[in-house]
Amino acid sequence: MLEAKYKKIKHAIKSKILEGLINPHEKISSESELMKKFSVSRHTVRLAIGELVNEGWLYREQGAGTFCADRANIESNKRTNKTQKNIAIVTTFISEYIFPSIIRGAESYLSENGYHVSIFNTHNEYEKERQILTTLLTGNYDGVIIEPTNSASANPNLNYYLQLENMNKPFVMINAVYDELEPISFMLDDVQGGFLQTEHLIQLGHQNIVCMHKTDDSQGQKRLKGYIKAHRKYNVPIDPKNIVTYNTLDEMTKPVEELEKILSRKINCPTGLVGYNDQLILNVMQIIRDKDLSVPKDISVVGYDDSPLAELSEVKFTSVKHPKSQLGLDAAKAIVKMVENQQPGKIIDIKSITYVPELNIRQSTSNFKSGLIIS
């Protein structure tokens, strides 16, 4: 045999590509067509195509056909030495108790699909966020799941996000968004969450409700909006002294101090309290106990996130459900879809998801007048 048949076929196909007779992503003849054309068995055709696939000239799709590879992309991939698929997850704080659930939801899906997961945290500082974005732009990352830093304020690093898009590194946002970017996002409807917290207490007859929210991220601002919205809807006047806002820097001191002041009031002592998250509520309940008051007899409290903490305290408390794991999973699915459908021309429909919050009612909230426990 002068030259192997499969090598002739291989050469014929390769020549066509090199001569520009087949464009990238254009379908080549099917295996059965090639069998007839070259009068060989399917095995021989597959051998030829198989080698061309390995060498990066073609790619196959079961059920669809065999297509001409986009050689330009492959060359640029080679240049970046890309063998490993990586997704970066950027959060504000690793310590937050909500973080493990989100990571867990995302990590399991990503690792099952062959992606490596890298984590970064910004400590809610722009400077650190910029460093990380620089890293992501220059490093070997295919996609990014990111929780915006300081989402309540205008972000000085928006250009870096735009650069991500320019460099074909898709990203999705979780928990909050920078509106200007209009990104794919996965977040809870926090206005509605704040509304539910407050509405629940108002419907139980409470009129004097404290709210404590962290307002350097947009979640807290939205929850505060929901608090106000509920008061408006039910025509309950708001005492400005009942609104306590804090931020990352003073979260260890301010809520405690303010609450002690509030509980020491001789008049107008509140009968209800809604909080930014369950962690805060645990601290709040501690202070309430120290003042020899009891939940829910003297004061009803509502948390946020519906974390395990809400179940572990002696008085299990009412809290807004947060779809932590589902959110992580959905974000992971979306980013994989975005990464794997980057071929130009292909249109993909990925929808942002806004999760509708629900209230998990437990023992910490009761009717204002009777003081009975609502189960």
Next chain:
Amino acid sequence: MLEAKYKKIKHAIKSKILEGLINPHEKISSESELMKKFSVSRHTVRLAIGELVNEGWLYREQGAGTFCADRANIESNKRTNKTQKNIAIVTTFISEYIFPSIIRGAESYLSENGYHVSIFNTHNEYEKERQILTTLLTGNYDGVIIEPTNSASANPNLNYYLQLENMNKPFVMINAVYDELEPISFMLDDVQGGFLQTEHLIQLGHQNIVCMHKTDDSQGQKRLKGYIKAHRKYNVPIDPKNIVTYNTLDEMTKPVEELEKILSRKINCPTGLVGYNDQLILNVMQIIRDKDLSVPKDISVVGYDDSPLAELSEVKFTSVKHPKSQLGLDAAKAIVKMVENQQPGKIIDIKSITYVPELNIRQSTSNFKSGLIIS
């Protein structure tokens, strides 16, 4: 068809290489031998070998046989001209509340030093651990911080760890070790921790102490040893019924059920309890409350890890301090030192650290006879 036959063969061969059972340039079984071994056709064997050749694991020589490729050369070439420095952190469970602290300690140091941090979790399953080790061996990682999976049992993946060493990818272990490997490690002296828990109660006059430990990791086994050791030292007899062990699979059910049995005893009802971690203690205290008993009046309890949970419950409870963040930081420092001093000839002295546990005494433990709170 669950998994393609050729993929099984492919995986079997690849595993052998990764485990170091086949050396570079060593001949593997011939196609006809593999046909017999796996009871498949030659076509299937060739398909498997073909893919491994394409992926660079094997090479073929007509007439001579198929041989193991010299992968190390390729890997080291890749590593010398790469720009990105990566460290992998492998844990058993992301959900555990102790995990964020360790990650945080490690992440901040590593990112400050220009390393990217990837996370993996084994779900405490050997199969998943093997997958991850394969990933680490073939991927672009400079060093590994790993928490052993199922550390109480002999590990079937030891060869993969040895391959890490062969491929110059240093690793350190946290929380537990596989003794056979004698690795650099960072862990708490868990025997001493279990001893302190129990000694504290014995010194308060307790003689009837329940212990509940998770024993599919070596931490739990060691803590149980400490429990026994303390009884021996103070000549307190041990009632075997007071020892409850559980594992990953039944940790949601068994401890609860067993404790309910124990607290229902008519005679010999325990006056003290030591637990595997603070999470367990919170559940325990819940059950104690449900039985209309009180801590520490009726029963004294001691936790482990000294997590925020110990401060958040109404009765703040005594717990063994765990140097979570410090451990993460020390492990990170060590792995960076190992990575950056890999030049042959250079001798580096990195010492394992065994942290000495201390007891943080709070309100959950009191003198047996008087029932007074020890502050």
Next chain:
DNA sequence: TTAAATTATTTGTACGTACTAATATTATAT
């Protein structure tokens, strides 16, 4: 003992069949 020839082994090429799984297309029903 050495060199050449023979034989056995091992991979390479090539034919065939059969069925499965994924995708695309067409026909059908709403």
Next chain:
DNA sequence: ATATAATATTAGTACGTACAAATAATTTAA
């Protein structure tokens, strides 16, 4: 017109056979 179901197409997996080409091992002849 729009979903839905059925059908056709296409690649994927797996069995078999046969012979060629290269190498390794053995035998034979000088």
